Amino acid sequence: MQLRDLEDLRKIFKRISGKIAGIGITAFSRISLAFFMENFKIFCLKNTLDLPILRKIAHITCLGELEEGLNYLEATSTDILSSETVQRELLDSDIKHLYVYQSYHNMEMLLKDRCISTIANEANLREKVSSKEFFVKFLEDLAIRQLRYEIITSKELLDTKAGTLFNMFKGPFVVQSLQIKKGGGRGVFIVETEGDLSHVREIISEGMLHNVRLKDFLLRPYVKGTSMSMLGCVTRVGVLAGPLQYQLIDLHGPTSIGERGIFCGHSWSDDMESSLLEEASRLIKKVGNGLKDIGYRGIYGIDLIWDGKELFPLELNPRLTGALPALTLLQLEKNVVPLELIHVLAFVEPSIRYDLSSLEDSLMAGVKGAQILIFYHKHHQTLSPKLKAGRYVWNGQRAIFLGPSSGLIPKGEREFIVVEVPRVLNERVLEGGGDFLRMARILFKNPVLDDNGDLLDWVRDLLKWEKGENLGGDKRTLSSDNHNTSCLQQGSG
Template sequence: MKKITDLRDLKTFFKENVETPILGVGVYAFDRLGLEDVLEDYKILALRYSLETELIEKDLEVLSLEKGMGTKHIRQPRNSTTVINHPRTKQYLSKLNRPPLLLPYKASTKMEKICKENGWTLAASPTRFGKKLFENKATFRKILQGLGIDPPPGEIISALRLDFETLRIKYGLPFVIQHPKRGGGKGTFFINSKDDWARAMALLHSREKEGETIKEDLSQTKLIASKYISGSSPSITGCVTRHGTLSTSLQYQIIDAPLLYNPKKGSGLFCGHDWSSSHFSEEVSRQAYDIVEKVGTYFAAQGYKGIFGIDFVLEENSQKLYVTECNPRLLGSFPTIAMIQTLNGETPILAFHVLEHLGADYDIDPKEINELMRRPKFGSQMFLHNLTERWGRNQKEVKPGIYELEKGADGNNTMKFIRPGYAMKHLETENEFLLTDGLLKKHSHFSPNRRLGRILTKGGVLSENKRTLSPWAQDIAAASHSSFQLKPIKFAKITKIINPHFLAKG
């Protein structure tokens, strides 16, 4: 059994011991980067053919289903299941020398069925661990309490029993309401007033599907009501292996940044990470490592393996970590964290996720690997969304690559293109920033709050309070959004019917 102790060992192990073809699967090719500098023959299957894909495929093999379609889209849902189920994908995989391992963001029941029928290995946690179990905030809250881990003080309550005055008296203002199965923005609400309450109730009783709002019956739903904890929002990445639980260092999340995500969408809106600013006390780090170890041990006992993430809120005064949720899948930190780990000389935690799903015969000392993966890190990422509240069409094509800010003739910040690039390794200085991930051709279409792209930097982007963007990061976000020159689309619903290839599903 080969022991892996560092990045060189890891690369050698894959080269000499792994014969199974390994392919990342994502909506965009960028989404499944992260292993290209570890595996010599890593490939990617993607749905969209975004502008940075043209750069990526110069370095590794990419099958993009929409290549050559311009601004049109395949009339199927915008997810990895569509990629795996497509006839071209099946034909492509049938020509490989042996059945592959496929690495998606998360599994679906249809994806599991397709992989089983074709003899492909799916490197994702089974759907039984998802919305009904670990990803369900109410269920996970009960698991935490059984493990002696503190979520924010609160309760699980029937939606029919919600009452503003009762909760205000019990928890004070603000307090928090959460839907157990929805992510931040769609299901998390900070209640500061009766107006916030009314808005939250309206949003809780509706949900978005294919860009439209439909009503949802909550009569049988249990919600979470809890005290609002004032503080920053760290998170940690864990990985269940046969040798024990691995984990990275704590990282700050960027939450509710109005220049990145329209605040009218809701509360708890995930906008990115800042690793450069992620310096925590030994006591706070110890809390995080104890929690991820307990959760990982519990997950392992349930048959779980691979990547999972835990989100926290760090109470300002007491410096106590409260667990807010768990994500039993790949995370929004990928692929950026894998890029940073590789550049930092660490063993990327994503590689151990793959080894576990391969069933590879390898050995590690978890304590040594954890020490390596918990090194101080550099870099940040910000997710930029359509802020216009309407369907929009970009009047300008934004090149993927390295930029710097400069003052225009009118005194406003503009973006100066420096050189092409698509990954963290292409950044050279802390004055630069990189635009990548899903940059589409001119006259493409974006639904309200749809992601426009991802901004990477070598330095930090959070201010000293670790909760808001620094002035430099704010300038980057504003200039980047302006560069798309989004123009509202009139009669979007009619356009979806007449030209479904343009306004794609999802």
């Protein structure tokens, strides 16, 4: 069967043999398939206030509702899959595919004798291509222009003279650990002065960070520019590119030890410069075709930095990314076949014939909208949560709760929808690790950045209000008040 549009997509999903179930830390993170499959099942960990809304379109088993004492910090899909509750439901069902964030070795072992496949690349391949060292060398093999880089050991970073390092990059540079696999700014430091370098060396000399032994580092020049990213999807017949998206970075400040590059959301605009879109698309496809040659399938994301003249690739994320499912919801709103669903078909219906030109035209047309992640800084804030799941409107001074949402895309200009708020808020049940623990996601119908890349005034005021109202913080200030919110150091993850 051929895939050209949403009508074709719905027909294809109706004929798929074998049930698909989603596994995610939150139910919202796997909700996309519920729009295409009847009785879609989701297994999730976190008991969130949006579950009543999501249960209108999906069947959800939430371990946080059923099992006391669950610790959500650094949890993975494998932890959910290992639960006796989930194992029992899988045994009594005809589920044939599990839709997961990414595959893990222990997950593959658990499913080995169950005749259940994961909608994800095998862990061995994912681990290989997610390596930062692999990616910079992969770009060289593909003859894709990138920022100058050096890979050095801890000893070399500790012993090399400061002047030598600054001369190497003709100014400030970024230090990124190669051993810390999780992104979101972990193990990323900007070095602009000798004092910054001394601070980084002090951390490195301890030998461990985030429970990981530090050995090697990727160094690149620090370029002040616009942080962007783009998704690609490898299918049997070719590579598709998604819309170019702005990334929101460091809205809530650096970590207590100065790590930078904390991912805080996206802003999507449908009026990007065509030349920039074409350049990003060419890059994404070239990388995608290279990945296809080594057996990769499905979605991947590439973090990019645009300095106003050139677009540089920074990092490869060979898995579902933080853009989903928000991007999927926005694409459905515009009647565009979502890249996320093409990813699913690459694993469960690989024989589908794709009308690549029609699909790409609609995907590249772009969408409008945004999402912002709300974090709790455990060292600087106290929890006094008042957020509810559902629709809000900003009245210029505060957010007014309008009630549970009947959909997941806001309608009014200053409306927004809040999802993924834990029912009980404490550090044990908040998702994440390190200083910043995630406590909510806010969805917008329009972009949240102005033409200069700064947060719109009303969105900035909203975040200040939310910070003071829910986190016991100083609502007069936001860490991004004095810099461009889309400015990113290299290698944010």
